[in-house]
Amino acid sequence: MTERLDGPQDPPAQVAGGPSTGPAETPRKQRRLGPSPTVAIVFLLPAALLLGIWVVYPIVYSIFRSLFDSTGSGFVGLGNYAMIFSDQGMLTTIRNNLIWVVVAPIVVTTIGLIFAVLTERIRWATAFKLIVFMPMAVSLMAAGVVFRLVYEENPDKGLANAILTTVHDTFSSSQGYPEARPREGDQSPVALQGGAVVTKQPAQVGTPVLFPIVGVKPEVMPSNAQPAKAAPAGDGLSGTVWFDFTQGGGGTNNAVDASERGLPGVTVEAVRDGQVAATATTADDGTFRFDGLPQGSYVVRLPQSNFEAAYGGLTWLGPALITPAIIGAFVWVWAGFAMVLIAAGLAAIPRDALEAARIDGATEWQVFRKITVPLLSPVLLVVFVTMIINTLKVFDLVFIIAPPSVQPQANVIALEMWRVSFQGGNNQGLGSALAIFLLILVLPFMIMNIRRFRRGDS
Amino acid sequence: MTTTATAAAPSSGLETGTPRRGVLSKIVDRLGSGVVQVVMVLLGLFWLVPTLGLLVVSMRTTEVNNAEGWWTIFTKPAELTLQSYQGLLAGGFTASFWNTVLITVPTTVLVIGIAAMAAYAFAWMDFPGRDGAFLVVVGLLIVPIQIALIPIAVIYGNVGIFGSILGVVLFHTAFGLPFAIFLLRNFFVGIPASLLEAARMDGAPEWKIFVSVVFPLGKPAIASLGIFQFLWVWNDMLIALVFADSGNQPMTKYLQSQMRQFGSNMDILSSGAFLSLIIPLVLFFAFQRYFVQGMMAGSVK
Numbered sequence: 001m002t003e004r005l006d007g008p009q010d011p012p013a014q015v016a017g018g019p020s021t022g023p024a025e026t027p028r029k030q031r032r033l034g035p036s037p038t039v040a041i042v043f044l045l046p047a048a049l050l051l052g053i054w055v056v057y058p059i060v061y062s063i064f065r066s067l068f069d070s071t072g073s074g075f076v077g078l079g080n081y082a083m084i085f086s087d088q089g090m091l092t093t094i095r096n097n098l099i100w101v102v103v104a105p106i107v108v109t110t111i112g113l114i115f116a117v118l119t120e121r122i123r124w125a126t127a128f129k130l131i132v133f134m135p136m137a138v139s140l141m142a143a144g145v146v147f148r149l150v151y152e153e154n155p156d157k158g159l160a161n162a163i164l165t166t167v168h169d170t171f172s173s174s175q176g177y178p179e180a181r182p183r184e185g186d187q188s189p190v191a192l193q194g195g196a197v198v199t200k201q202p203a204q205v206g207t208p209v210l211f212p213i214v215g216v217k218p219e220v221m222p223s224n225a226q227p228a229k230a231a232p233a234g235d236g237l238s239g240t241v242w243f244d245f246t247q248g249g250g251g252t253n254n255a256v257d258a259s260e261r262g263l264p265g266v267t268v269e270a271v272r273d274g275q276v277a278a279t280a281t282t283a284d285d286g287t288f289r290f291d292g293l294p295q296g297s298y299v300v301r302l303p304q305s306n307f308e309a310a311y312g313g314l315t316w317l318g319p320a321l322i323t324p325a326i327i328g329a330f331v332w333v334w335a336g337f338a339m340v341l342i343a344a345g346l347a348a349i350p351r352d353a354l355e356a357a358r359i360d361g362a363t364e365w366q367v368f369r370k371i372t373v374p375l376l377s378p379v380l381l382v383v384f385v386t387m388i389i390n391t392l393k394v395f396d397l398v399f400i401i402a403p404p405s406v407q408p409q410a411n412v413i414a415l416e417m418w419r420v421s422f423q424g425g426n427n428q429g430l431g432s433a434l435a436i437f438l439l440i441l442v443l444p445f446m447i448m449n450i451r452r453f454r455r456g457d458s
Numbered sequence: 459m460t461t462t463a464t465a466a467a468p469s470s471g472l473e474t475g476t477p478r479r480g481v482l483s484k485i486v487d488r489l490g491s492g493v494v495q496v497v498m499v500l501l502g503l504f505w506l507v508p509t510l511g512l513l514v515v516s517m518r519t520t521e522v523n524n525a526e527g528w529w530t531i532f533t534k535p536a537e538l539t540l541q542s543y544q545g546l547l548a549g550g551f552t553a554s555f556w557n558t559v560l561i562t563v564p565t566t567v568l569v570i571g572i573a574a575m576a577a578y579a580f581a582w583m584d585f586p587g588r589d590g591a592f593l594v595v596v597g598l599l600i601v602p603i604q605i606a607l608i609p610i611a612v613i614y615g616n617v618g619i620f621g622s623i624l625g626v627v628l629f630h631t632a633f634g635l636p637f638a639i640f641l642l643r644n645f646f647v648g649i650p651a652s653l654l655e656a657a658r659m660d661g662a663p664e665w666k667i668f669v670s671v672v673f674p675l676g677k678p679a680i681a682s683l684g685i686f687q688f689l690w691v692w693n694d695m696l697i698a699l700v701f702a703d704s705g706n707q708p709m710t711k712y713l714q715s716q717m718r719q720f721g722s723n724m725d726i727l728s729s730g731a732f733l734s735l736i737i738p739l740v741l742f743f744a745f746q747r748y749f750v751q752g753m754m755a756g757s758v759k
Contacts, residue, residue: 035664037585043664044591047576047635054632055598058609065608115501121494128498130746132505137742137749138735139693141710145731146508148720149515149528156527159511332505340750393602396695400717414696417604422700428608435604446597453596 059439066432070425080433093411096323100394100412104327105387109380111331112338116346117368119339129343133336140333144400147329151316151401161313168311176310177220177263183212183244187254195304202297203270208232209239209300212254213263216243220310221261226285228262237298238289241266241282262286266306270298317402319409326401326410330394338383345379346372385445392441413438509735516542516728523724542725543733551730554712558734560623561698561708562691565630569687570680572631573638578672580639581646582654583664592643598636606633607700614701621703629701630691638683641755645679646672682752685745689738709734 069076084090115132119125135143152158155165182190182197189210190197203209208231221243228242242262244253251257262285270278270290277298280288316325349372357367373380395414402410411419413434421431514528517538531538579585580592610629614620649672657667673680695710702711713730716723742749 034582034584034658037583039664040579040583040585040588043575043579043583043668046572047639050572050628050632051595051598051635053613054606054610054629055601055636058606059601061609061612062605118494118498121491122498128502130743131502133746133750134509134739134742135505136753137689137738138509139695139710139738141693141695141713142512142731142735145713145727146512149511149728150508156525157523159508159527159529162527162529332508335505337753341754344754389600393604399695400714403720404718414602414604418607418696418699421608422611432608435602435608438602439605442600442602446600449599450593450596453593 062432062435062439066429066436068429070427070429072428076429080430081437083430084433084437089408089411090416092409093413093416096410097392097412099323100327100330100391101388103324104330104391105384107327107331108334108338108387109384111335112342112383113376113380115335115339116342117372119343120346129336129340132339135333136336138333140396141400143329143333144397147325147332147397147401148317151325153313153315153317155313158313158316160316164313165311168313177213177216177266177307178309180213180216180220180263180307183214183254185253188212189254195307197302197306198271199300203237203239203300204297205237205293205295206233206235209237210254210256211239211241211300211302212244213241214243214245216245216263222264224284225261225264227258228256228260229285229287230256231287231289236289236291237270237278237293237300238287239268239300240286241268241288241302242286267303269301269303271301272296272298317406319406322402322406322410326397329397329401330391333397334387334390338387341383342376342379345376349375385448389442389445392438413441512728512732514538515724516732518542520722520725542729546726546729546733549726550712551709551726551733554707554709555733557623557702557706558692558708558710561626561630561702562688565627565634565691566684566688568627568631569634569638570684573635573683574642574673574676574680575668576635576639577642577646578668580643581649582672595636595639599640601633601636603629603633603696607696611700620701621706623702623706626697626701626706626708629697630694634687634690638687641683641752642676642679644755645676649675678748678751679755681745682748682755685741685749686752688741689749692738 065072066080067075067077069079084094115128119128122128149157150159153161155161182188182192184191189200190212191200197211197213199209210230225243228240231238231240240256240262242256242260244255244260245251246257246259251259262282264282264284264286266282266286266288268280268282268288268290269276270280270293278290278293280290282288314321316322353371353375354367357371358364362370393414394412395418398407398410398412398415407415417431417434417438419425420434421428425431511528514531515523517540518528518531519539519541580588580595606629610625611620614625619625653671653675654667657671662670693710694708695714698708698711699714702708704715707715709730713727713734716726716730720727
């Protein structure tokens with residue numbers, strides 16, 4: 001199973017297949033001239049020593065160590081394991097791992113499948129694969145820094161919120177004017193009522209309504225604001241919302257002066273009998289107009305939403321969204337892996353099977369669901385299982401992306417194991433129990449690998 | 459899965475399903491492929507842009523970065539500067555770069571050498587318990603390294619190599635071996651038996667067959683393993699956090715220590731993160747074929 005991102009595939013080289021294909025048969029019988037077992041032991045010795053001391057012995061040691069307290073001298077039985085399932089912080093950690101294991105492998109496999117199918121339909125597939133695959137070569141540390149930048153809360157710095165606020169502002173025209181308020185006093189035609197600004201007198205169709213607003217902070221004044229204009233009288237209900245303040249003094253209160261600017265993007269509602277009869281938005285010069293409104297008197301209202309702060313995006317790195325945010329970074333890293341593996345599987349599907357189905361009248365969707373996906377299922381399984389193992393072990397991304405204050409809410413087992421054993425806590429009994437817990441979680445996949453390998457071998 | 463398939467086959471449902479394709483279905487196909495093109499461009503940007511942002515941030519001053527997003531570079535190009543990189547290289551980063559090299563290169567060489575020997579034995583030598591031993595190697599493929607952190611820290615403390623580069627290299631080597639042996643053994647098994655038998659018939663010693671027959675024939679697999687192992691060690695943070703003291707720390711640990719003040723250290727972090735990913739990216743683009751092969755062969759890891 002060889003695959004390259006560029007160009008046509010070579011005829012399959014001898015590179016070993018994964019366990020999905022099974023290894024080639026070990027040529028055992030024809031070997032009569034083989035060396036003695038002593039020679040084999042010499043060849044195996046360095047690997048055996050390293051694996052024995054660094055991998056196998058630690059498993060045994062950790063099992064025993066996990067039964068003792070932090071000092072290593074007091075026997076606590078399964079106390080450390082009981083702690084894992086009773087401590088509140090630990091339960092959050094396990095819950096997070098559960099979210100990871102359920103969400104991340106499905107998302108990565110699905111995206112990998114979509115990308116693999118889509119790349120078959122474009123000519124620049126190589127470039128696309130290289131781009132999506134690239135994060136695989138980058139350290140998770142660097143990927144973490146990249147996503148700390150993406151998730152910055154300030155929309156002027158973080159890309160995620162910059163996109164969100166742009167999209168939000170495109171679809172919702174209302175412009176935020178926090179802390180702005182109507183001009184007060186008997187002379188003012190409008191007043192504050194439950195956060196909204198309403199006309200004191202019912203407005204009549206044909207008579208322009210004036211909304212003098214003060215307290216607009218310079219930084220929220222939009223750059224497209226034009227000098228305010230009085231709305232022309234005429235049929236229809238119209239009016240002006242403007243910043244009733246002339247720089248350097250002067251100007252008449254509650255009147256539209258030439259030196260004053262309109263407030264663009266304010267939502268205006270015409271209310272009759274408690275029902276909103278029509279909605280309009282102010283233009284750059286602050287004027288608005290309700291067209292086709294039946295005759296009668298209305299209360300004109302600027303709803304409270306106009307005076308709330310502008311939409312600032314999401315708190316990605318806060319306690320609520322931190323795990324989904326980090327899973328997003330994980331998907332960014334691993335989608336290329338899934339895509340390349342699944343694309344190789346796709347390339348191996350016999351074209352005649354697909355063509356035969358099409359000739360028999362199957363739709364593309366049927367071909368995909370009834371033929372492509374079933375034939376791909378071994379590859380999809382390999383990707384899925386690999387992602388489960390990776391999510392169980394996830395450490396770097398959480399450690400780097402979650403700010404220190406949010407790490408308790410973002411915690412995962414691998415991170416907690418390191419923290420408990422080597423940071424602050426220094427409780428190597430509990431740390432060993434967490435490591436064994438992690439080992440037990442990957443154990444089913446270990447057994448699966450061995451069984452799959454044996455099946456391939458025989 | 460439903461959404462997957464819908465997106466995957468944009469022209470589905472509209473096609474008649476008959477083998478004869480009319481003008482209409484051709485037009486639909488064209489339109490469909492146009493949509494796919496646009497979607498793919500957007501997705502490609504989605505994957506490319508975060509890294510691009512890191513590069514731009516690393517080439518602007520802290521003041522500019524605090525004032526505006528990096529994407530303003532397109533509308534009002536602020537002056538790009540290498541100031542951050544100068545500051546970075548004047549600090550502790552340079553030493554950590556060399557530590558990364560000192561850890562990564564020996565580990566890669568050791569893993570290749572030791573694993574190739576073991577893989578040759580597993581593939582072409584008879585000894586009691588061979589198949590069982592190899593199954594153990596397959597089982598060890600996915601052992602989490604967390605299991606060894608505490609026991610090995612204790613051993614290193616007793617032997618006196620805790621914090622040293624040697625300790626980090628040995629830990630990496632041991633945990634690289636299962637994958638390496640697995641990959642190489644499966645490749646070596648495919649070497650034609652006649653080549654080995656001819657050499658054995660001539661009475662060549664096993665080490666000579668290993669060096670002059672198996673190793674050269676195994677080059678493609680060894681290249682895959684080498685690039686994979688190199689990147690794995692180069693990019694590691696956890697093992698370095700535990701076993702490398704501050705004098706021997708690689709780039710990942712050095713940069714991690716700067717994370718605490720993320721905002722004020724943005725210049726060091728962005729430029730450091732970018733420098734740390736240059737070499738992996740160059741290797742990736744130069745050897746992507748071997749990289750992908752290694753990944754596919756070892757996808758159980």
